[in-house]
Every structure is written in structure tokens, then in C-alpha cells.
Amino acid sequence: MAESQGLTLTVLGSGTMGIAIMGGVMATLAESRMRENLPSSSAPKDTAPEQLPAKFIACDMRIEAEETVKKALGHYNFPLTTLTNNNTEGTKKADIILLACKPQGFKDILGAEGMRDALKGKLLVSILAGVTQKQIEDFLYPDGLPEGGCRVVRVMPNTASFVRESMSVIQTSTPPLSDQQHKLVTWIFNSIGRTVSLPPASMDACTALCGSGPAFFALMLEAAADGAVAMGLPRAEAQMMAAQVMRGTTGLVLNGEHPAILKDKVSTPGGCTIGGLLVLEEGTVRGNIAKAVREATVVASQLGQGVQNVNGTRR
């Protein structure tokens, strides 16, 4: 990889998410550098973009953010510039821009003087919750995307970004991004977890499954730990055990095991697992978990239409 011609990644809004993503990118770059020093590195290269980020610019409007960014990311020793109230300068110098401010803040940032010029021909990646790609494009280019305008791509990471286990959904763009742009966005979000690419019509279900999902699974985890506490296990151990069991299960599934087969494999005839499973089925847990995802999808779609504080639809 030609490091001398690496890309500049600028983050607009260096809060928790902006720092988590820059940190993931830096950690991945550092890891791949170490791997290159090993004798036989057979990592697949065909999915990686030709050019990777090599320089970073962290923009924010609060001066304190500069200190926070340096504390969190300085130890990676990558070229890192911090700017306060100078988003235009950061964008001018960027090849790829990550928009990570509060959702309502994008008009202030993108509407600033010189911003449209600074964005020309670049890739703007938005992770703003509830802000559509179209809203950003319409704001930047009310008369339609001009020749050489910037491409906007919406990505929905989740809260597990902080431990580099995000499930990030990259919304497919029309017309499609260039091959290199798509590879770059995928690479960046793979550095903080896993990615899928799906069309705009899927985003509400993605919000429910990936955005709300951690809350749903946290509830199940807590309930399992409660059961163990009721049967005499200490709380701290029970919670850690439940979390590790959940992690182990997801590891097997991500490794290719089918959930139904996994379930059958651990259910010995007349055993404790099948006994517990049937209690779950009697409680219609399966139907209710699926229904929770459907409910969250409906609410997400209504929020997207500007309806506030909805209850979802009752079926």
C-alpha cells in the first residue's frame, strides 16, 4: 500500500462517535502494519481500497474537544490535526469527510460559507441518526446534484462502535458510489465492526435490528442473569457469565453455525436445555422478540416522517 499518498480523513464533530471511528481506523491501520512485518501475510487485499486514510483532522466547535481527541488518539502516532470552529479548513484538506455532529447540527455545518466549495468532488459520510441522505443532498444542492458536487453516503453505526463491534449499515446510493469510494466506506466501518450494504427502503428495519437491538439483547442478558441470581449465583459473576455466553453464541453463529442446529446440538434427550427451551416457547418469546423488532421498525418509520413520540401501530 502506497502510504506516502494516503488519504486525509476529516471528522466534523469530534464527540464520542467521531473519536470512536477515528480510533478504529487508526487501530486497524496499526494492526495491518504489524501484520505486514510478519513472514507470511495472506490477508485478502481485493476488498481493500487502493488508498487508505493516513492523515486525520478532527474538527469541533468546542476548544476542549482538541484535548479529548489528543488524549484518546495521540498514542496511535498518526498525523492528527485538531481544529476548533474551522470546519471549512478541515474539509478543504480532506479527501473523505465524516459528519458526526448532533443530528440537528448539519445545516449549520454544511451551510457555512465556503463549505460547498470545500466539499467539491469529495465523499461525505453521514452517521447522523434520522437524517436521510436526501435531506443532506437537498440542503447542499437544492437545484440538484451539480457536476463535480460531493457524494453523500449515509451509514448507520450502532453503540457497540465504542468496543469496535458495531453492526453498521451502509445505505446504497443512486447512482452507485464508485468502486473505490464504496470500498473505502466499507473499510472504514469494518474497522469498528461489521458492515452490510442495503437500500434506503431497508433503513427502518435496520434501525430496529441494529440500533435498538443492543437494548433488546441487554434485556435478555439481564433476564438470564436474574434467573441465575435467583438460583444462588452472585450478581457480578452471573452478569459476566450471561454476557460471555451471549458472546460465545454469537461467535458460533457468525462462524457459520445455524441457530436451529446449534440449539439442537446442545439439547440432549431428557436434558435441561430442552426443558428450558420449551419454557421459552410456552412464553411465546420467539414471537415477541420478532414483534419487538417489527414495532421498533414501525416507530422508526414514523419518526422518519416527522411524527413525534409515536407508540407504533397496534396490530
Ligand SMILES: NC(=O)c1ccc[n+]([C@@H]2O[C@H](COP(=O)([O-])OP(=O)(O)OC[C@H]3O[C@@H](n4cnc5c(N)ncnc54)[C@H](OP(=O)(O)O)[C@@H]3O)[C@@H](O)[C@H]2O)c1
Ligand atoms: N452514539 C451512538 O451510538 C450513535 C449511533 C449511530 C449514530 N449516531 C449519530 O452520531 C452522531 C454523533 O453522536 P455522538 O454520540 O458522537 O454525539 P456527541 O458526542 O454529542 O458528538 C457530536 C460532536 O459534534 C460537535 N459539534 C456540534 N456542532 C458542531 C459544529 N457546528 N462544528 C463542529 N462540531 C460540532 C459537538 O460539540 P458540542 O458537544 O459542543 O455540541 C460534539 O462534540 C449523532 O448525529 C448521532 O445521531 C450515534
Ligand SMILES: *[C@@H]1O[C@H](CO)[C@@H](O)[C@H](O)[C@H]1NC(C)=O
Ligand atoms: C482555519 O485554519 C487555517 C489553517 O490553520 C487558518 O489559516 C485560518 O485562519 C483558520 N480560520 C479560522 C476562522 O480560524
Ligand SMILES: *[C@@H]1O[C@H](CO)[C@@H](O)[C@H](O)[C@H]1NC(C)=O
Ligand atoms: C399513545 O398511546 C396512548 C394509549 O393508547 C394514547 O392515549 C396516546 O394518544 C398515544 N399517543 C400517540 C402520540 O399516538
